[in-house]
Amino acid sequence: MSVSSSSVERLDAAPARRNFRTIALIVASAMFMEQLDATILATALPTMARDFGVDAPSMSIALTSYLISLAVFIPVSGVVADRWGSRTVFRAAIGVFVLGSVLCAQAPSLTFLVFARLLQGLGGAMMMPVGRLVLLRSVERRDLVSAMSWLLVPALIGPILGPPVGGLIVTYADWRWIFYINLPIGFLGMVLVSLFIEETKGERTGPFDALGMVLSGISLGSLLFGFESASRADEGWMAASLIAVGVVAGVLYLRHSKTHPAPLLDPRLMRVPSFGTSVIAGSLTRITQGAHPFLLPLMMQLGFGLSAATSGLVTIATAIGSLMMKAVAPKILRRFGFRTALAANGIVAALLYGTCAFFRPDWPLPMIFGVLVCCGFSMSFQFTAYNTVAYDRISPAQMSSATSFYTTFQQLMLSLGICVAALALHGSMGLRQHETPELSDFSAAFAVVVVISLAATIWNLRFAADAGREISGHGRVAETVKRPAAEATDALEHSR
Structure with a gap:
């Protein structure tokens, strides 16, 4: 899949670099809407389960159905953007997401809600990879970590606001309002896309891969x-x-x-060193990321007996930790490089999430809050690093295909994380003969997903020592120190 269209070639490099922050903030607005929707929904699941007359764990399909739609339609996002233009597709995707939100708010049953979430997923499937593709085409490699931070910081406001807003809506109003609040955000996003994002198209080298x-x-x-x-x-x-x-x-x-000359998901991309390793290691780690927003609110409400509003205020901690990390990520990567940072922090992040298995009602809430802040800080760093080093050796001609490929597996593993968590929770309930989940069942589920994430350490150590060096700047400081020292040695030799 080629990106060599005339419209792309006419874009001046300097303005693109100047404006990548503006583009990042616009894409982040769409991410804000999506993340706000997801975190509010996770908080509201127990209340929605009562209204629909089903048990709370069965509501996992409300999260899974959306992620399934993402996994099915994300592979074609690059082709659609190249054919119809990134601005047109991005704007239409936001509109579809808003329409799906309206239908979710009108859902009379769990079955209707699942179909509405599938429509939402269709919009989300085009929003995220196309927005990321626009950003990647607008920034130099050395600015990629900073660009990803600009992209993710505003989007993190969604998870920060989601739990408390969701808790307040569920506690004091109708849960259907958690979907209606997407309307003003979506309409504003479509206006900003029209004003600030350039229309770019790519040229494909082969026929559309319908089969x-x-x-x-x-x-x-x-x-x-x-x-x-x-x-x-x-x-x-x-x-x-x-x-x-x-x-x-x-x-x-x-x-x-x-x-096929141009497959939607090209397995040959896995041969690109940093890309393939990032896909595998990131996929294992994302199982924990996907499971966490499903397990934690349920444990707080069903195991601790907290209200939706209180559990929302507690789970806000991981989003705060994520936000705090963005300022230090470039410095850590510049100091240690991708391989060392990912290997060490991957273990720390998994063990911190493992601590959630030991949460009990007699733990002070400030202590739980502090642990979750550390969890969010560590895991957010991990995904910022994965999302940047993956494109270290991806050529401009591969960027569209690689973005679709990477985003597909990212969403696939998030969905699998929910599935694994629900399976582990039900499995523990079956073994212990519990009709409703108890604290020991939640502990078992957390332990399962953490063990899977720890397996990513094997792949983190397979990154090359210089992986992402141009992106992180790792080694530049050492070279700067060595150069004056070498010059001083040469001067001394000449003086002799």
Whole structure:
């Protein structure tokens, strides 16, 4: 997939560099809307479960269905943006997301809500990768960490506001308002996109991969629905059938991708050193990230007996920690480099999240809050590093395809994290013969996802020592120190 259209070539490099912060803030506004929606929904799940007449763990499908839609439609986002233009697609995606929000607010049942969330996912599938693609095309590699920070800081306001706002809405108003608040944000976002984002198109080198879209959609959708169904004891055969279909479709897609000139998800990208390693290590780590917003509010409300408003105020801590990290990420990466920082912090982040397994009602809330701040700080650094080093060796011609590929697996693993958490929670309940989840069941679920994330250490150590050196600036300080020393030695030799 090529990005060599005339409209792209006419863009002046200096203005692009000057304006990447503006573009980052606009894309972040869309992320703000999406993250606000997700965190509010997680807080409201127990209340919504009572209204729909289902048990609280079954509400995981309200989160999973959205992520499934992302996984199915993100692969085509790069092709659609190249064909119709990034500004047109980005603006339309925000509109679809807003329409899905309205339908979610009108949902009379869990089934209707799932279909509305799928429509929301279609909008989200085009918003995030296309916005990221615009940003990546507008910034030099050496500014990439700073650009990602500009992109993520405003978006982190969504998770910060989400839990308390969601708790207040659920406690004192109707939960349907958690979807209506997306309307003004979405309309403002569409106006800003029209005013400030350039229309850029790319030229594809091959035909549209229609068969690849079908096979990848069947594979990803079946796997995720299968994992979600496996979390319920009475749907074992359905889960096994869906997973089998997903595996078969995935194998067929891999065979198909070897013969198609422009596959939607190109497995050859995994051969690019930092990209492939970042995909694998980041995927394992994102299981914890996906599980956390599902498990923590449920544990606070069902295990601790806290109200939705109080649990929302507690879970805000991880977002605050994430926000605090953005100022120090470039300095840490410049000092230690990507490989050392990712390997060391990956262990710390997983163990900090493991501490959640030991939370109990008699713990002081300030202590729980402090632990969660540290969790958010550490895990946010990990994903900032993964999201930047992944594109270290990606050429401009590969950028569109790589962005779709990376975002697909990012959302896939977030969804899998919810599925794994729900499966572990139900598995523990079954072993202990609990009809409703107890604290010991939540502890078991946290332990499972943390062990999976710790496995990423093996892959973090496989990054090259100089991976992302141009991005992080690691080694420049040492070279600056060595150069004057070498010059002094040469001068001494000459004086002799």
